[in-house]
Amino acid sequence: MGIVVQKYGGSSVADAAGIKRVAQRIVNTKKAGNDVVVVVSAMGDTTDELRDLAEEVSPLPPPRELDMLLTAGERISMALVAMAIAQLGHKAQSFTGSQAGVITTAEHGKAKIIDITPGRIQAAIDEGSIAIVAGFQGVSQDTKDVTTLGRGASDTTAVALAAALGADVCEIYSDVDGVFTADPRIVPTAKKLDSVSYEEMLEMAASGAKILHLRCVEYARRFNMPVHVRSSFSTKEGTWILPTPSENEATMEQAIISGVAHDRSEAKITVVGVPDKVGEAARIFEALADAGVNIDMVVQNISAAATGLTDISFTLPREDGQTAMGALAKVESQIGYEKLLFDDQIGKVSLIGAGMRSYPGVTAKFFASLASAGINIEMISTSEIRISVIVDSADVDNAVQATHTAFGLDADEVEAVVYGGTGR
Amino acid sequence: MGIVVQKYGGSSVADAAGIKRVAQRIVNTKKAGNDVVVVVSAMGDTTDELRDLAEEVSPLPPPRELDMLLTAGERISMALVAMAIAQLGHKAQSFTGSQAGVITTAEHGKAKIIDITPGRIQAAIDEGSIAIVAGFQGVSQDTKDVTTLGRGASDTTAVALAAALGADVCEIYSDVDGVFTADPRIVPTAKKLDSVSYEEMLEMAASGAKILHLRCVEYARRFNMPVHVRSSFSTKEGTWILPTPSENEATMEQAIISGVAHDRSEAKITVVGVPDKVGEAARIFEALADAGVNIDMVVQNISAAATGLTDISFTLPREDGQTAMGALAKVESQIGYEKLLFDDQIGKVSLIGAGMRSYPGVTAKFFASLASAGINIEMISTSEIRISVIVDSADVDNAVQATHTAFGLDADEVEAVVYGGTGR
Structure with a gap:
């Protein structure tokens, strides 16, 4: 028993x-x-x-x-x-x-x-x-x-x-009935996933999907505990969160992409005109760490050769915005940047799928779908099984819908999107 | 400290x-x-x-x-x-x-x-x-x-x-401001007591005064813990509950009577026509104990010589009434009583005072005050520092007021009622 x-x-x-x-x-x-x-x-x-x-x-x-x-x-x-x-x-x-x-x-x-x-x-x-x-x-x-x-x-x-x-x-x-390929309130054709790997679920939780708490998925992964996410209002099967299939078990049925997640809870700070010297970025992030601010994405532009100055942008929880701006203002003289920009009108859209790591065209297709929808990408961050972009908050719904469709995730098509796993 | x-x-x-x-x-x-x-x-x-x-x-x-x-x-x-x-x-x-x-x-x-x-x-x-x-x-x-x-x-x-x-x-x-000589809602002239002994407070709690929990007073008495009952809505002194003064400490100021308590939560059962033989009463109260019913007062009349039958009356918490009637009905054949009477229109009025134990006229004065007010006494029970009577529930307020006045407890008079303690 x-x-x-x-x-x-x-x-x-x-x-x-x-x-x-x-x-x-x-x-x-x-x-x-x-x-x-x-x-x-x-x-x-x-x-x-x-x-x-x-x-x-x-x-x-x-x-x-x-x-x-x-x-x-x-x-x-x-x-x-x-x-x-x-x-x-x-x-x-x-x-x-x-x-x-x-x-x-x-x-x-x-x-x-x-x-x-x-x-x-x-x-x-x-x-x-x-x-x-x-x-x-x-x-x-x-x-x-x-x-x-x-x-x-x-x-x-x-x-x-x-x-x-x-x-x-x-x-x-x-x-809710389980884990969906996107938030059904934004993408009515979003489809419930039968299963998803711990790693994908971790990326989804970290990318704003609210279905499971991040630490819960970390725990499940560490102890290899199968998790079944389902609705208490029905007896339907929900979504199983399971170990990644080994290379031998990877089948034709494994989809490239498991879903599109989004997150509207972040803000973006840009430190403009930072001297492009060793240690400058460290000083910025030390000041933020001392203030107890958690950073998500970070982007540093290549410095303009003429000036020797660079811009550093990062995202953070919106409620930490004022704390971070205050912490950076305090170290202005030490770092010698030109100015700070704060933008809380952003959103993060993430494409998640364990299959993408051996499928080179995914990034290109993702960016192309956003371009076709007329959406400007402000920042990019990638992991092996996730690509995230920062866009204007007004574009989040469009970006989720366009990406969902571009990757054939809409309900009637999803069975067709399969990936012949060859390992990597 | x-x-x-x-x-x-x-x-x-x-x-x-x-x-x-x-x-x-x-x-x-x-x-x-x-x-x-x-x-x-x-x-x-x-x-x-x-x-x-x-x-x-x-x-x-x-x-x-x-x-x-x-x-x-x-x-x-x-x-x-x-x-x-x-x-x-x-x-x-x-x-x-x-x-x-x-x-x-x-x-x-x-x-x-x-x-x-x-x-x-x-x-x-x-x-x-x-x-x-x-x-x-x-x-x-x-x-x-x-x-x-x-x-x-x-x-x-x-x-x-x-x-x-x-x-x-x-x-x-x-x-509330403390312990009163009677419930101020019934006796507007009731006076707050400055102090009262553990024993008197115990009798008051057992007689229906809701100011303190019976077990609390028992605990205070056992550990000799001074208790100060007072209002959280004012800074006035309340009532101190303290050990009984020793004989030497008993002073002219010690009142005979500390208060009049009442209780409307009981009912009365009379078992009519019980054969007046050894063991009949025991059988009745065994049946009640087995049913988990707590008994308060018990009265057995002298049997009528002609019939050899007697009546036994007792009071109990009203909510246990149906349980008790059921338990007694089950043993009817064993006991052979004539009938059961149930009365939930009763009230208990109790006169409490450590002084009364060496003051013989208290009982007579209590009953006389009830008689003058035209109130019929249905049952009587006494302890060393308490006299309780059962009356019709409609008479409770009258009985409390008449007794309170008869013993000079009304606010302007109370200081005059003193007792020269001689011990006993």
Whole structure:
């Protein structure tokens, strides 16, 4: 008998009706002969409501206390899910992050999982119970204080717990049917993927696809845990996230491109007229690192021979924009740049596919599709299985649609786009 | 520097404004040179709202899960109080019942405190923090599960914690000014008592005065912990609950009567025509005990010589009425009684005062005052410091007012009612 870990998001347990529906699905999984461990998020908007309450009391609450407050959210949902399962005649016990053995660092609000010691969960399973575990929370190794793992981290709890328990699969339930070739709100013909590799999913998560939390995919990849992303509102198969097929297993059916992701949450800063000397770029990025700013893409132009000056552009989370501009203004005299430009009207469009690494025409086709659509490319960044471009934010939808069509991803065509894998 | 334990009820922390007001009062106590430990209840109606949510999911939720759910209430209020204190520039840390070392039995929903091991609380105090502790909750010694102590038990948490920490005083804050000689809603001239003995407070709590939880007073008495009942909405002194003065300390100022309590939550059952033989009463109360029914007052009439039959009447919590009637109906053939009468239109009025034990006229004066008011007495029960009568529920207000006046408790007169204690 295998262990199935299921994670239900806030929209799946938003009210009593949702909780009963989820309980029925959990019981069905148990009846099918599995041991079931369930990770739940807080109901609907509970976490935001608790944050609002905190703000009424204190504009800058101590992080330890904010974590204590927010963890009430999953406590409520997990107890209700356990009650609903009991009402269906099955044994269920709920566990806080601490009780489930989710040991973390002490960084309140963004703690990292250090270890999972699921002794109580295993004991509950062994006695035939369904274990319901609070997502998003843990207990710090050093201070024994309650911690939270950061927004959306219930997915990470689920995958980490699945790995620690040696589960057969980790199912992530939400209100969408799976991973799509693009955001269906922008590309109505976007198609659900049957499967995608950890590496592709990582690139998608990093490129703005909100379907799974980046750290969750990293965890799944590290522990080789199969993840099944699916809807709690239907029984349809969703998308499997699996190891990359080995060269021998690569088949005719493997598509070049798995999808088009986009991200509107970034801004761009350009440092104009930087002396093109060794160490100048380092100084800029040291100043940003000291200010705690995370950088995404970086581009440095070739310097104009006449002036010996160059421009350095980078993207960063939009909310860090003012911090970064302030940090750079402080080092102006040391670096001696001419000026700073700030642009928050940008968007990132990324083409992702493990197949592209041995298919040379992909980049050219991507840029050609954008050109045909009349879209100007501001920055470019590539990895082995991803190409990202920065465009004007007004062009994002067009760019996603044009690329989706150019690569034959639209629903009726996708089966035809196959790639005869030859390895690389 | 002494330790002050303060307990704030749900009405004191009902919203952000209340929480800020409470935080200011806590900080004032700290600034006055005390170490402060605070016990909080859930905000306003949170506990009832969580119960309603549970009922939507399951009519009979597993007690372990109900406790897990309800404990979210204090988690929210304690974190918010800690935030509000931090906002005022003082260090504060919140602790769940489990973290505070409140070790209990495993009876979910009505767990008893076995021990308090307040190591983390003491450590927080030692480093200059104000400790905020969740009332009403603990962790079971055997199963390590989260438990609740039963409705209103935050008072008990506060007194038990005060005893374990060796506090100077336990202050119980609510929305009333202290303990009154009668319920001011019934007797507008009722007077706040400056002090009352543990024994009198116990009788008052057992007689329906809702100001303090019975178990809380028992705890205070056992550990000789001074309790100060006062309002969080004013800075006036409330009522001190203290040891009974020794005979030598008893002064001219000690009043005979400390107050009149009433209780409308009971019902009366009369078992008519019971054969007056050894063991019949035992059979009746065994049947009730087996059904888990708690009995309050019991009266057995002298049997009529002609028939050899007697009537047995007792009072019990009204909500146990149907259970008790069912249990008695089942043993009808064994006992051979004639019929059962059920009356839920009753009320209990109690006169309480440590002084009455050496003052013989109290009972006579009590009954005379009820007679003058035209009130019929249905049952009588006495202890050394209490006389209780059962009357028609419609007569309760009249009975309380008449008794309050007869014993000179009305506000302008109370100072005149003194008793020259001679011991007994």
